[in-house]
Amino acid sequence: MIKIVPYKGWQNNLSLGNGTVELIVTLDVGPRILSYTKNGGFNPLKNNDDQMGGTAEAAWKIRGGHRLWAAPENRATTYFPDNAPVSWKQLGGLGLGARVTPPPEKSNGLQKEIDIVLDAQGAGVTLTHRITRIAATPVTLAPWALTVMTPGGVCIMSQPSFGEHPRDLLPNRTLVLWPYSDLGDPRWHFGKHHYLLRQDATRGPNKLGLALTAGWAGYAVGGVLFIKRFPWENGAPYPDGGCNFETFTNARMLEIESLGPLVTLQPGQTAGHVETWELHDGPDVAAPDFEQALAARLGQLEGMKM
Numbered sequence: 001m002i003k004i005v006p007y008k009g010w011q012n013n014l015s016l017g018n019g020t021v022e023l024i025v026t027l028d029v030g031p032r033i034l035s036y037t038k039n040g041g042f043n044p045l046k047n048n049d050d051q052m053g054g055t056a057e058a059a060w061k062i063r064g065g066h067r068l069w070a071a072p073e074n075r076a077t078t079y080f081p082d083n084a085p086v087s088w089k090q091l092g093g094l095g096l097g098a099r100v101t102p103p104p105e106k107s108n109g110l111q112k113e114i115d116i117v118l119d120a121q122g123a124g125v126t127l128t129h130r131i132t133r134i135a136a137t138p139v140t141l142a143p144w145a146l147t148v149m150t151p152g153g154v155c156i157m158s159q160p161s162f163g164e165h166p167r168d169l170l171p172n173r174t175l176v177l178w179p180y181s182d183l184g185d186p187r188w189h190f191g192k193h194h195y196l197l198r199q200d201a202t203r204g205p206n207k208l209g210l211a212l213t214a215g216w217a218g219y220a221v222g223g224v225l226f227i228k229r230f231p232w233e234n235g236a237p238y239p240d241g242g243c244n245f246e247t248f249t250n251a252r253m254l255e256i257e258s259l260g261p262l263v264t265l266q267p268g269q270t271a272g273h274v275e276t277w278e279l280h281d282g283p284d285v286a287a288p289d290f291e292q293a294l295a296a297r298l299g300q301l302e303g304m305k306m
Contacts, residue, residue, distance in 0.1 A: 001095045009053015018118045031086045031100040034065035038279045042222035046148040046253045057083045064148045068129045071144040071239040080105045109135025125277040133265035142239045143260040143273035153221025154285050157195040158214035176209030176241040199254040209243035225282030230275050236261035
């Protein structure tokens, strides 16, 4: 079912629900998916309270939640101020899907849109992100889907099957570092089967990019486990040195970000990128046995064996 509801100072927001989960999407600005809850439970998405309810600001606002950008990041073009009203239309006849379309980014020559479709039952959501070239010249970009998670949790990055020497002689994973990436930061845990990054309110920015061939990453917080799945295309030219996934954290939040391949769009052409979301019960991130409990929980979920 789709309804228009107030949310944290905005009067026009989409509520999409199927009886198990509800998503709330801004229409007065953005768009941002600011809430994803199961049976009225904990929302793992970050909301920047000081930016809730605002409109028509001159500068870009993170606000929180989920958004669509174009990679690679560029100071002049990335931070387009998406602070105007968003149009929407229902998808399908069951009231379980909507397309949200912000005004065109005329200075960038881009038109973005996101289709949001809930599964008929359960907690699953499919997000189809599109970026269309509306200028008269070509542009090379990659769709970039960023989800800002509430503080206090742990990001989980899947890894390929662990190998052995001397059987496995060739490399099978890629790590990309930024000038402020610090692998000695105690927030990291680099294990055989997964990498973890813990959000910490006392520490500053850190970032890592990866080629996640297993195609999923997650975030555990507040007793829930948020999972996003996304493609990996062998041989495709991914941005930022070959990343289809990036994670960034600072003292206020943690982002889990998936990216599509780089494509050169001619005028009128569109690049698409699909994510699917899941929401499960999760382990206590503050428990001493968190890593063991996380491994056991992931082992119970199909396609995510540790």
